[in-house]
Amino acid sequence: MPTSQPPNATARSEQASFAAAESAWQRGETETARALCERLIAANPHDADALNLAGLIENGRNRLAARALIGRALAEREDPVFLVNLATTCQTAADRDIAIQALHRALELRPDFPVALNNLGHLYGEAGDCAEASRHFERALALAPAHAAIHFNYGTMLYKSGEFARAQAVLRRTLELAPNHVNAWNNLAQVLLAANRSSEALALLEHARTLAPDSVDVLTNLGCVLMGAGRIDEAQAALELALEREPGRVSVWNNLGNLMVQMGRIDEARAAFTRAIELKPDFAAAHVNLGNACSKSGSVDEAIACYRRAMVCDPAHTGANSNLLWSLMFAIDDGHALRAEAEQFSARHEAALLAASAGVHHANTPEPARRLRIGYVSPDFRNHCQSLFTTPLLRHHDHEALEIFCYALSAQADEVTARLRGFADVWRDVHEFDDAHLAKQIRDDRIDILVDLTMHMDGARRLLFPRRPAPVQVAWLAYPGTTGSPSIGWRLTDPWLDPEGEPRIDDQYTERSLRLPDAFWCYDSLVTGVEVNALPALTAGHITFGCLNNPCKLTDATLALWSGVFAALPDARLLLMAPPGSARERLSARFAAHGIDPSRVSFVGFQTRADYLRTYQQIDIALDTFPANGHTTSLDAFWMGVPVPTRYGRSAVSRAGLCLLANLGLPELAASSDAGYVSAVTSLAHDLPRLAALRAGLRAHMEGSPLMDGARFARNMEAAYRHMWQAWCAQESATHEGAR
Numbered sequence: 001m002p003t004s005q006p007p008n009a010t011a012r013s014e015q016a017s018f019a020a021a022e023s024a025w026q027r028g029e030t031e032t033a034r035a036l037c038e039r040l041i042a043a044n045p046h047d048a049d050a051l052n053l054a055g056l057i058e059n060g061r062n063r064l065a066a067r068a069l070i071g072r073a074l075a076e077r078e079d080p081v082f083l084v085n086l087a088t089t090c091q092t093a094a095d096r097d098i099a100i101q102a103l104h105r106a107l108e109l110r111p112d113f114p115v116a117l118n119n120l121g122h123l124y125g126e127a128g129d130c131a132e133a134s135r136h137f138e139r140a141l142a143l144a145p146a147h148a149a150i151h152f153n154y155g156t157m158l159y160k161s162g163e164f165a166r167a168q169a170v171l172r173r174t175l176e177l178a179p180n181h182v183n184a185w186n187n188l189a190q191v192l193l194a195a196n197r198s199s200e201a202l203a204l205l206e207h208a209r210t211l212a213p214d215s216v217d218v219l220t221n222l223g224c225v226l227m228g229a230g231r232i233d234e235a236q237a238a239l240e241l242a243l244e245r246e247p248g249r250v251s252v253w254n255n256l257g258n259l260m261v262q263m264g265r266i267d268e269a270r271a272a273f274t275r276a277i278e279l280k281p282d283f284a285a286a287h288v289n290l291g292n293a294c295s296k297s298g299s300v301d302e303a304i305a306c307y308r309r310a311m312v313c314d315p316a317h318t319g320a321n322s323n324l325l326w327s328l329m330f331a332i333d334d335g336h337a338l339r340a341e342a343e344q345f346s347a348r349h350e351a352a353l354l355a356a357s358a359g360v361h362h363a364n365t366p367e368p369a370r371r372l373r374i375g376y377v378s379p380d381f382r383n384h385c386q387s388l389f390t391t392p393l394l395r396h397h398d399h400e401a402l403e404i405f406c407y408a409l410s411a412q413a414d415e416v417t418a419r420l421r422g423f424a425d426v427w428r429d430v431h432e433f434d435d436a437h438l439a440k441q442i443r444d445d446r447i448d449i450l451v452d453l454t455m456h457m458d459g460a461r462r463l464l465f466p467r468r469p470a471p472v473q474v475a476w477l478a479y480p481g482t483t484g485s486p487s488i489g490w491r492l493t494d495p496w497l498d499p500e501g502e503p504r505i506d507d508q509y510t511e512r513s514l515r516l517p518d519a520f521w522c523y524d525s526l527v528t529g530v531e532v533n534a535l536p537a538l539t540a541g542h543i544t545f546g547c548l549n550n551p552c553k554l555t556d557a558t559l560a561l562w563s564g565v566f567a568a569l570p571d572a573r574l575l576l577m578a579p580p581g582s583a584r585e586r587l588s589a590r591f592a593a594h595g596i597d598p599s600r601v602s603f604v605g606f607q608t609r610a611d612y613l614r615t616y617q618q619i620d621i622a623l624d625t626f627p628a629n630g631h632t633t634s635l636d637a638f639w640m641g642v643p644v645p646t647r648y649g650r651s652a653v654s655r656a657g658l659c660l661l662a663n664l665g666l667p668e669l670a671a672s673s674d675a676g677y678v679s680a681v682t683s684l685a686h687d688l689p690r691l692a693a694l695r696a697g698l699r700a701h702m703e704g705s706p707l708m709d710g711a712r713f714a715r716n717m718e719a720a721y722r723h724m725w726q727a728w729c730a731q732e733s734a735t736h737e738g739a740r
Contacts, residue, residue: 086099087103117136121137148178148181152181180211185208196431254276292323322345329627342484345485349462373445375405379454389524391524405445438464448470465487472724473490475488480497490724491509494516496658496663514723537688544574545619546574546575547622548576556590561647565623565682627651630644
């Protein structure tokens, strides 16, 4: 932080009244010091030292008055100390230029003034000029190498600028000089957290707490790290103690909200995020997190509004923008509108990186038939729904034709991680790498084709790909949409999601679309011992519908679609997945608004995978959502013998059900209109013998289909990669020919 200077009292040592004022101020006796200064100034309005000290005293109460007093002191004598103190009265970004000018003038008068250099470094860091800030901090440290406060300020600036490696070194030096510097321990822990070294960060924060048990800064960060470590009760205790100490600390409310989400207490999470926003209306992270909580509650429109507000608060917040794009897919059936939004993301966040990488040369040898290096990038090589699809692909890759690299973005690892690791030729844990470091690693690995498995979903590293670390970059799996980024040259799809030849179908995507022969997905349930049971309707006497999709897919279009089904089947019941509390109350009210009696609807909460699959044992027919169909949940339903009729639309995500049903030989269960959907569902509900037969045979039928033929899918993917590679080789050849 900027440092104030006491007045230069050398020339005034004979004046006992000034010495008394200075001494009182340094002891914290502010009112006594203020009164003594007022008497000195009243006796001599030209007393520069008294005016300067009075300004310092007033700075804690009224910065404008403080600036006026120090300005009067400077009018009497241009002293570098006065100029440093004048700069401390400039606390807003609008005043930054005044402060910088004052400090530069102080250095003209006294070039070897470490405090002025330190404060300039701080101001340039706040302005986002890391290079200029570093230059001034380095000069300050050359003059005062053992000054712990300068090291601390320098390290903190580097951390805030994303220079994590340098920040760590400087903050560690701070602690060598000042082992009890609590804020240095705290900030070093934040640096390690930013590098995903959470276990080390936790140890530092626990040590910091021994030094300062009531530090709200330490408690806030400690609660966050304990939450990440799964030590929920301890995390809650730390955050609640922080709020006892400082009820208005915004970051604590935000972290407490995240903890409540993790505990499944969505109502409390929403309340915590709302409180954070009340305290700081422009707190973008809280708006994002409130949007996430709304999404989990089934309120996608509210979530979208939250993400848009976050983007107004912080236009550079890539997470808010990605979450917006992800949520819009659930709300609109318009791939062209989604593309426009995605292109805006690229324009906002990727432009500088794209420009910097425009002329990048890849040293990969352009030989069309050689063994290719394929790199998969994901935060979800773990017990996550993505592994249901990466497992069959990675298990069946031809390692003679391809060398498989996996770049794991998350520190989380489990038994699924271990299994996937065994399928890769090279496995890299890169969760500590920033985007620049990771891009260099990928280039050093000479990856030919880099596959983004996350797109705009949670944990995405969107700003990696504009650095163009590989010559061919492709999007697959996260969802069948578009990234909006010119750096992603290809996207994988299939003939059902994107019917070839349909007008403007490929115009929905910034990438070139390459259609796999059968399906976008290949599935493995990754669960044993969960069996298909008999049709529940045979004993219940009524049809039980179910929808275990993400609640954010429960749009008004979905409820309107379902209302026709329930009108036609007055005895039917519905089982939904939604968090307990007001989310269920709001959903019940929305059902009532669509003419569906809420008493016909029951709920289950979020469950472990095995228990979630067993829930399908209570369901006769799964109801699909619109415009975003079920993807993983529909495959899970089929695996459990539960058919999923679908309503398909124009966008790729609204045609997922059609793709799955076509590959199962059940295209008659896919409808292109609401009326057709109601007819398909009600016809199936009235035909219990057919339902029972589907129940008994769907799993085996699915196992024999392309949807679970991992070897076939891997060959299709490999052919797609080869096609992309040959296209790049041809382009390289043409470029070299043109350059001759």
